[in-house]
Amino acid sequence: MAEQKFSISKWEEPDRINSELENLRKVPIYEISEDEHKKVLEYFDVKCSKSKAIATDAKKYVPGGVQHNLAFNYPFPLVVDKAEGAYLYDIDGNRYIDFLQAGGPTILGSNYPSIREEVKKHLDKCGPVTGLLHESEILLAKEINKHMPAVEMFRMLGSGTESVMAALRIARIETKNKRIIKMGGAYHGWSDQMVYGLKIPGSRQFLESHGIPGKCYSLTDEVRPNDLDMLERMLFLNRMRGGTAGVIVEPVGPESGTRPISYDYNKEAMRLAHKYGALFIFDEVVTGFRVGLSGAQGYFGLEPDLTIFGKIIAGGYPAAGGVGGKREYAGLMAAGVATGKHRAYVGGTLAANPLSSLAGYLTIKEIERTNACVKAGMAGEKLAQGLRVLVGKYNLPYVVYSQGSIVHLECTGAMSFDASSMFLLKSLSSLLSNKAIMTERKVSMELMGAAYMANGIVTLAGSRLYTSLADTEDVIDDALQRFENVFSNVVSTNKGLKPKALEKYLKNID
Numbered sequence: 001m002a003e004q005k006f007s008i009s010k011w012e013e014p015d016r017i018n019s020e021l022e023n024l025r026k027v028p029i030y031e032i033s034e035d036e037h038k039k040v041l042e043y044f045d046v047k048c049s050k051s052k053a054i055a056t057d058a059k060k061y062v063p064g065g066v067q068h069n070l071a072f073n074y075p076f077p078l079v080v081d082k083a084e085g086a087y088l089y090d091i092d093g094n095r096y097i098d099f100l101q102a103g104g105p106t107i108l109g110s111n112y113p114s115i116r117e118e119v120k121k122h123l124d125k126c127g128p129v130t131g132l133l134h135e136s137e138i139l140l141a142k143e144i145n146k147h148m149p150a151v152e153m154f155r156m157l158g159s160g161t162e163s164v165m166a167a168l169r170i171a172r173i174e175t176k177n178k179r180i181i182k183m184g185g186a187y188h189g190w191s192d193q194m195v196y197g198l199k200i201p202g203s204r205q206f207l208e209s210h211g212i213p214g215k216c217y218s219l220t221d222e223v224r225p226n227d228l229d230m231l232e233r234m235l236f237l238n239r240m241r242g243g244t245a246g247v248i249v250e251p252v253g254p255e256s257g258t259r260p261i262s263y264d265y266n267k268e269a270m271r272l273a274h275k276y277g278a279l280f281i282f283d284e285v286v287t288g289f290r291v292g293l294s295g296a297q298g299y300f301g302l303e304p305d306l307t308i309f310g311k312i313i314a315g316g317y318p319a320a321g322g323v324g325g326k327r328e329y330a331g332l333m334a335a336g337v338a339t340g341k342h343r344a345y346v347g348g349t350l351a352a353n354p355l356s357s358l359a360g361y362l363t364i365k366e367i368e369r370t371n372a373c374v375k376a377g378m379a380g381e382k383l384a385q386g387l388r389v390l391v392g393k394y395n396l397p398y399v400v401y402s403q404g405s406i407v408h409l410e411c412t413g414a415m416s417f418d419a420s421s422m423f424l425l426k427s428l429s430s431l432l433s434n435k436a437i438m439t440e441r442k443v444s445m446e447l448m449g450a451a452y453m454a455n456g457i458v459t460l461a462g463s464r465l466y467t468s469l470a471d472t473e474d475v476i477d478d479a480l481q482r483f484e485n486v487f488s489n490v491v492s493t494n495k496g497l498k499p500k501a502l503e504k505y506l507k508n509i510d
């Protein structure tokens with residue numbers, strides 16, 4: 001039998017998942033009982049008192065009290081003091097199984113010892129930054145190319161956000177076209193032109209684009225996830241309004257697969273992009289070196305024109321991202337006077353600092369040596385299977401699926417609303433009519449996240465779980481036991497269907 005190379009053993013087509021999600025949105029919210037809610041709050045109050053004091057102080061000095069979008073906020077963020085393998089420890093000494101994995105990059109498990117030791121040695125010798133060339137930068141670029149042949153050249157930058165900005169610039173120079181198409185709901189960082197259609201497909205500028213002048217996103221379009229017809233219609237329409245420079249996708253679907261797509265979507269989207277003269281940009285910030293060493297591009301068997309990398313490229317060490325691709329496109333970042341071509345200007349004082357480059361190079365070598373992608377995938381699939389059994393046992397309407405080491409646990413369907421339309425007014429009216437319900441379901445999702453936390457499990461926003469090499473069978477069994485503690489206290493509520501119920505709920509928690 002051929003050796004498994006990817007974290008995903010079998011791709012699940014979106015039909016079952018979408019119909020279960022649709023059902024989930026139609027039934028009232030199932031969440032922990034009021035008694036259990038009180039116990040959760042008590043856990044935070046009694047067992048997390050040091051965190052509480054720091055979080056209270058943080059509110060005075062840090063906007064929103066946290067620096068990171070993924071830091072869990074309800075009832076207050078826990079302060080993490082120690083990270084080790086599969087576990088995080090808060091400042092009060094409580095231990096948690098870590099399914100956040102810093103948002104994905106720590107696929108070897110947190111604070112991996114051999115890499116930490118090499119980083120320390122490097123710091124002793126060279127410090128974190130010199131501003132000049134360091135050998136590790138080339139080692140990293142070669143290592144990426146070894147696994148992803150389409151990434152012939154790689155330029156390291158400070159973050160995924162910056163790398164997307166660079167890719168869009170390259171696409172516009174290369175194609176001389178103007179517009180960028182993304183899938184609704186997808187996240188490609190927080191640059192002006194990409195904070196558009198976040199979270200809810202069809203939401204365009206209405207949810208998050210405040211403070212961004214309309215002109216910044218006037219050349220960005222969003223299309224419904226997994227809808228190739230809409231993509232082609234948009235590409236066609238764009239021919240008459242400046243042309244499409246790039247089609248950018250998250251390979252397993254928007255928000256790391258929260259909106260699942262069919263296996264063939266990416267290849268077809270690439271074919272359509274090329275048919276209309278656009279570059280195909282694969283945003284592998286989460287999937288690169290997680291779905292497999294050759295990334296999602298290896299898994300789906302395609303060679304994108306440009307690939308975006310994020311935090312994994314430095315193994316979770318500070319500030320890292322990068323953009324790479326075919327020589328003729330990536331090379332545009334070095335064009336200019338010498339070549340006579342326009343240059344896509346990129347930069348960054350800390351970009352490709354030797355510390356991050358070395359950590360990234362060593363991480364990829366270690367992922368290869370330990371077969372981490374496949375092992376993390378096995379852990380993810382075991383977790384998803386166990387969660388499905390629990391959901392059945394307690395007769396809950398929850399939806400569980402995994403894409404290898406990316407596990408989705410949807411308890412409220414808050415993330416599955418869709419207002420996509422080619423027509424602005426239709427999108428807007430669909431959004432407005434569902435807004436209160438979406439908010440109520442989101443509040444409940446956060447409550448479930450807090451319940452998992454109080455039972456020793458850290459998730460991403462209460463609905464996504466990343467597994468790692470450190471997640472042994474024992475860790476997953478332990479996690480399932482903890483999930484069972486939560487699920488056994490879940491009850492059906494009268495929330496989640498009518499805006500009125502939301503009003504009542506908000507009044508109660510006041």
Ligand SMILES: Cc1ncc(COP(=O)(O)O)c(C=O)c1O
Nearest residue numbers: 159160161187188189283285310
């Ligand atoms: C798919 C995707 N693209 C881009 C980004 C932005 O990366 P960064 O946070 O490094 O700016 C993220 C961040 O999580 C992401 O998930």
